[in-house]
Amino acid sequence: MRIDPEGLKISFAILGCAIMVWVAAMSSGWPVLRWLVAVMVCAGLFSLYFFRDPERTVPSGEGIAVSAADGTVVDVRRFPGEGKDGAGRIRIAVFMSVFNVHVNRTPVDGVVTTKTHRDGKKINALDKRAEYENEHGDTDLATQAGEVRIRQIAGLIARRVVTRAQVGDSLRAGDRIGLIRFGSRVDVFLPDCYEPAVRPGERVRAGETVIARIRERSISGTGGF
Numbered sequence: 001m002r003i004d005p006e007g008l009k010i011s012f013a014i015l016g017c018a019i020m021v022w023v024a025a026m027s028s029g030w031p032v033l034r035w036l037v038a039v040m041v042c043a044g045l046f047s048l049y050f051f052r053d054p055e056r057t058v059p060s061g062e063g064i065a066v067s068a069a070d071g072t073v074v075d076v077r078r079f080p081g082e083g084k085d086g087a088g089r090i091r092i093a094v095f096m097s098v099f100n101v102h103v104n105r106t107p108v109d110g111v112v113t114t115k116t117h118r119d120g121k122k123i124n125a126l127d128k129r130a131e132y133e134n135e136h137g138d139t140d141l142a143t144q145a146g147e148v149r150i151r152q153i154a155g156l157i158a159r160r161v162v163t164r165a166q167v168g169d170s171l172r173a174g175d176r177i178g179l180i181r182f183g184s185r186v187d188v189f190l191p192d193c194y195e196p197a198v199r200p201g202e203r204v205r206a207g208e209t210v211i212a213r214i215r216e217r218s219i220s221g222t223g224g225f
Helices: 005-028 031-050
Strands: 064-066 071-079 089-096 103-105 110-118 136-143 146-153 160-163 176-181 184-191 194-196 210-214
Touching: 005 031, 071 184, 089 194, 089 210, 110 160, 136 160, 146 160, 146 176
Parallel strands: none
Antiparallel strands: 064 210, 071 089, 089 184, 103 176, 110 136, 136 146, 146 184, 160 176, 194 210
């Protein structure tokens, strides 16, 4: 299975330190160092598991949006007048535990128009304040149905938001855009023409689970944030 480059760097660093501690343990004979080596090896192996990046099969069909993250849907809400055009938006929020795959993917086909990153707090991602007070990164896509925003939110354990998609990139639904280290949440904001296909409490998989469908076939392409 593929491992994300972030995970390879972290895992090799931990395992490299474990080797050095093992050499010290052999020369000193201190049992506590051997226990430390065992802990470090477990941490390095868990890091490889955490940063796993399996292939996903994107479902076929027009007018669908797939999940941007693995995890549990924690909120599905309609916001009136959230866009720059005054149109409403549908937000679908997914919480990722440390045991979920953490590679994030784009929910729909589109071109990256804006990419922003805001520093912030490390509040638990399930706390409502985390939506705008925590460190987060926004990636906006121009799509046939209007602007779509992917918001990667750091949380209590998450220490870094990684967004690899760049302005001007043309993405297909299910393409990898980045990840969040060690937990947290991803919110997807869709144009009001979409109808949610999931409910809070449902488990979803990035790039595979359909989270919304366009309920109106008229596509304006003029929405924006």
